[in-house]
Amino acid sequence: MMQAVETTAVAGGRLTIDLAAIRANYRQLETQVAPARVGAVVKANAYGLGAVEVASTLAAAGCRDFFVALLQEALALKPNLPTDAALHVLNGVAPGDEGLCARHGIQPVLNSLGQALRWRDAARAQGRPLSAAIQIDSGMSRFGLSPEEVDALAGEPGFRAEVDVRLIMTHLACAETPAAAVNRGQLDRFTALAARFGPGPERSIANSAGSFLATEFHGTLVRSGLALFGAEPAPGALGLLRPVVGLEARVNQVRTVEAGAGVGYGLTYVTMGRTRLATLAVGYADGWPRRLGGRASAWFGDTRLPIVGRVSMDSMMVDVTQLAPDALAEGDYVELIGPNADLDAVALAADTIPYEILTGLGARLARRYVDAAPADGDLLS
Numbered sequence: 001m002m003q004a005v006e007t008t009a010v011a012g013g014r015l016t017i018d019l020a021a022i023r024a025n026y027r028q029l030e031t032q033v034a035p036a037r038v039g040a041v042v043k044a045n046a047y048g049l050g051a052v053e054v055a056s057t058l059a060a061a062g063c064r065d066f067f068v069a070l071l072q073e074a075l076a077l078k079p080n081l082p083t084d085a086a087l088h089v090l091n092g093v094a095p096g097d098e099g100l101c102a103r104h105g106i107q108p109v110l111n112s113l114g115q116a117l118r119w120r121d122a123a124r125a126q127g128r129p130l131s132a133a134i135q136i137d138s139g140m141s142r143f144g145l146s147p148e149e150v151d152a153l154a155g156e157p158g159f160r161a162e163v164d165v166r167l168i169m170t171h172l173a174c175a176e177t178p179a180a181a182v183n184r185g186q187l188d189r190f191t192a193l194a195a196r197f198g199p200g201p202e203r204s205i206a207n208s209a210g211s212f213l214a215t216e217f218h219g220t221l222v223r224s225g226l227a228l229f230g231a232e233p234a235p236g237a238l239g240l241l242r243p244v245v246g247l248e249a250r251v252n253q254v255r256t257v258e259a260g261a262g263v264g265y266g267l268t269y270v271t272m273g274r275t276r277l278a279t280l281a282v283g284y285a286d287g288w289p290r291r292l293g294g295r296a297s298a299w300f301g302d303t304r305l306p307i308v309g310r311v312s313m314d315s316m317m318v319d320v321t322q323l324a325p326d327a328l329a330e331g332d333y334v335e336l337i338g339p340n341a342d343l344d345a346v347a348l349a350a351d352t353i354p355y356e357i358l359t360g361l362g363a364r365l366a367r368r369y370v371d372a373a374p375a376d377g378d379l380l381s
């Protein structure tokens with residue numbers, strides 16, 4: 001059964017988000033890391049795909065651990081989660097935000113001694129213990145307590161009575177490079193420092209890529225974003241995951257030009273012969289990278305339609321000469337991300353990573369959610 005919800009009637013581009021594929025990827029990751037659990041990272045509006053829709057889908061599939069980057073994201077998401085779900089703020093809690101965070105039952109990731117002590121003070125002020133996660137910097141120099149801060153906090157009398165430390169985490173700098181020796185070094189440093197808080201709290205080390213490292217890296221909870229959304233988190237992992245995102249652009253108009261015609265800003269492309277061009281209603285303001293001009297293609301069925309000239313803010317031109325003259329009409333859609341152009345290939349062509357492509361996809365794209373339940377016999381094995 002197919003359910004489709006149109007969020008905008010006539011947008012320049014439409015993004016299709018396959019919720020069933022997100023669910024299948026979640027199951028795949030569960031299998032990958034069992035007995036560890038899979039937490040969902042839905043920061044930055046679930047990488048642009050819609051935090052509420054994605055988190056609701058995963059909650060219905062049994063996920064009970066969610067991570068966002070900022071308190072503002074947590075406040076927006078919290079009412080949409082089951083009451084027994086944990087919602088963590090990766091960037092921690094800023095001075096003055098503790099009360100707000102506590103009142104909404106949101107768990108900060110305490111990243112410094114100062115944050116940890118302010119969270120304890122908030123617990124005192126509320127007259128009840130508050131739960132939290134603690135992050136240890138095991139070598140990335142981004143977030144988390146230093147070894148000295150871990151010492152200080154572990155020796156802080158009464159801290160554990162007022163702060164219920166549910167989870168101790170760290171983050172790997174090179175998880176997508178399984179051969180990198182620094183991964184093991186980070187794991188060893190983390191394991192030694194985390195032991196200072198006793199065996200009670202859960203352990204979390206891996207993001208999506210880390211979920212494809214050895215079992216020791218899985219802890220009790222992995223934190224996955226990218227793999228849920230169908231991009232390749234680590235070499236060789238892609239075959240296991242289902243693509244989630246499709247992007248199509250609407251055809252604004254089609255024209256035929258003679259040989260020698262300049263195309264787009266700067267006339268950087270000049271036609272070699274008589275050429276049919278389609279102007280698509282997606283541009284860099286929609287998050288389609290400007291540098292893909294001359295470096296990527298749209299697709300109509302199996303036909304490749306090279307992007308010619310520069311990508312503009314709201315449009316770009318593709319060469320459609322290969323198509324039958326009446327194949328494409330105004331209002332038709334062509335594929336930008338889909339079966340012929342996967343997200344990873346688009347990111348590679350743009351000299352970036354799929355994270356940046358996804359999170360850059362613009363607000364004016366229509367977002368359409370499909371949830372195609374697998375038919376009998378069509379279940380992922």
Ligand SMILES: *Cc1c(COP(=O)(O)O)cnc(C)c1O
Pocket residue numbers: 041043090171206207208209223224225226227233
């Ligand atoms: C964003 C983030 C993740 C998720 O990373 P993916 O590679 O998308 O799985 C996990 N942990 C932390 C701390 C993050 O910031």
